[in-house]
Amino acid sequence: MDFIRNNLPPYSVLMSVYIKENPAYLSESLESMLTQTVPPSDFVLVCDGKLTDELNVIVKSFESEYSDIFNSVRLIENVGTGLAANAGIKECKYELIAKMDSDDISLPDRCQKQLLMFLKNPKLDMVGAYIEEFDNSTGKPIAIKKTPLTHDKIMKYAKRRNPFNNQTLIFKKSMAEKVGGYTDIKRCEDYEFITKMLMAGAIGENLPEVLVKYRVSKDNLKRRKNWANTKSFIKVRKDLFKSGFSNIFDFIIPCTAQLILFLLPERFTAWVYKHLLRD
Numbered sequence: 001m002d003f004i005r006n007n008l009p010p011y012s013v014l015m016s017v018y019i020k021e022n023p024a025y026l027s028e029s030l031e032s033m034l035t036q037t038v039p040p041s042d043f044v045l046v047c048d049g050k051l052t053d054e055l056n057v058i059v060k061s062f063e064s065e066y067s068d069i070f071n072s073v074r075l076i077e078n079v080g081t082g083l084a085a086n087a088g089i090k091e092c093k094y095e096l097i098a099k100m101d102s103d104d105i106s107l108p109d110r111c112q113k114q115l116l117m118f119l120k121n122p123k124l125d126m127v128g129a130y131i132e133e134f135d136n137s138t139g140k141p142i143a144i145k146k147t148p149l150t151h152d153k154i155m156k157y158a159k160r161r162n163p164f165n166n167q168t169l170i171f172k173k174s175m176a177e178k179v180g181g182y183t184d185i186k187r188c189e190d191y192e193f194i195t196k197m198l199m200a201g202a203i204g205e206n207l208p209e210v211l212v213k214y215r216v217s218k219d220n221l222k223r224r225k226n227w228a229n230t231k232s233f234i235k236v237r238k239d240l241f242k243s244g245f246s247n248i249f250d251f252i253i254p255c256t257a258q259l260i261l262f263l264l265p266e267r268f269t270a271w272v273y274k275h276l277l278r279d
Contacts (some may be wrong), residue, residue: 006039007119008112008115008116008119009094009095009096009115009118009119010041010042010094010096010221011040011042011094011096011097011098011111011115011170011172012040012042012043012044012045012092012093012094012096012097012098013033013034013042013044013097013098013100014044014046014085014088014089014092014098014099014100014102015029015033015043015044015045015046015049015088015099015100015102015208016045016046016047016081016084016085016088016099016102016136017045017046017047017048017051017055017059017095017102018047018048018049018078018084019049019050019051019052019055019078020053021055021102021103022103023054023055023057023064023105023211025102025215026055026058026059026103027058027062027241028105029100029101029103029105030045030058030062030102032105032106032107032108033106033111033122033257034062034066035108035112036048036106036108036109036110036112036113036176037109037112038097038107038111038112038115039113040067040069041069041093041094042071042092042093042094042150043069043070043071044071044088044091044092045059045070045071045072045073045088046061046073046075046085046087046088047059047072047073047074047075047082048075048078048079048080048081049075049076049077049078049079056103059072060195071091071236073087073088074228075087079184080184080186080189080190081182081186081189081190082114082181082182082184082185082186082189082193083182083184085099085181085182085189085193086179086181086182089173089176089177089181089200092173093247094173095172095174096115096170096171096172096173097170097171097172097173097176097251098111098114098117098169098170099166099167099169099170099171100167100212101167101228103212103215104131104167104212104213104214104215105212105213105215106211106212106213107210107211107212107213108119108214109211110129110211111170112195113129113207113209113211114127114129114168114170114207114211115170117148117205117207118170118201119139121205122201123203124202124203124204124205125171125172125197125202125203125204126164126169126170126171126172126175126197126202126203126205126220127166127169127170127171127204127206128147128163128164128165128168128170128196128204128205128206128207129147129165129206129207129208129209129210129211129212130144130145130147130165130168130206130207130208130209130210130211131144131145131147131165131167131168131210131211131213132144132145132210132212132213133145133213133216134215134216135216136212136215136216137272139176140253141198142216144210145165145214147163147164147165147206148163148206149205149206149207149208150205151203151204151205154198154204154206155198157246157247158195158198159240159245159246159247159250160237160246160250160254161191161254162190162191162194163194163204163206164190164194164204164206165212165214166190167212167214168211168212169194171197171202172202173201175197176193178198178200179193179196179200180196181193185232185235186228186232187228187229187231187232187237188229188232188234188235189232189235191236192236192239192251195236195240195245195252198238198245199243199245207223211240223266230258230259233254233255233258234236234255234258234259236249237251237254237255238251261268
């Protein structure tokens, strides 16, 4: 096992944080990535605009403790998740970049297992995994969000929905730069980025196991139901249809479903996400 670990490629971690994040969650997320069984050789944290004093304390403490690898990139204004990711990608030192959200928790061997996938198949450009959603208030598991495993199934799935759980993604920097990174779209930026990569020829696979725990609160559901998210959802799928990546049914069916979820009561929407949108 030590031989395998020693021969795995180095990687960067990319995370962004903004003023509304919870300091305790940020600390837990950072710790989960910095204490991996195969630790990162480079950690880029993009501070997307001004942060609270509490968040700054957390950032500075990790800068001090991991000064040899920790690089905080401070943006003057809040630019949104996609453009913040672009700023971070530029700073990442290694070809493999592990994405992570600032309020989720990676399992200790997450990166080791994903890096092994790249080692076994150098043609891979993206590797993801399942996530376990857990209740923010109780800590109890809610559901497992599965994703398609093989590249062929990923391509088919991507015509209507994101085939990767973003907070589990490791991707190649060169391919991300080839497609121009993320755009300035405020919602669904991860799905748009993934489909750009796939249309450019990127090869992807998912591991059939949970590697990240995803924090769920009432705010998650509100973001899913708001009009800004719905508009971005429709725009991305419209662009995919116009590009020829998907057909008219791939556009109409998910957009109609999204509009229905937007209009229906929150309680019903929560049930649908929990019971029908896991696989």
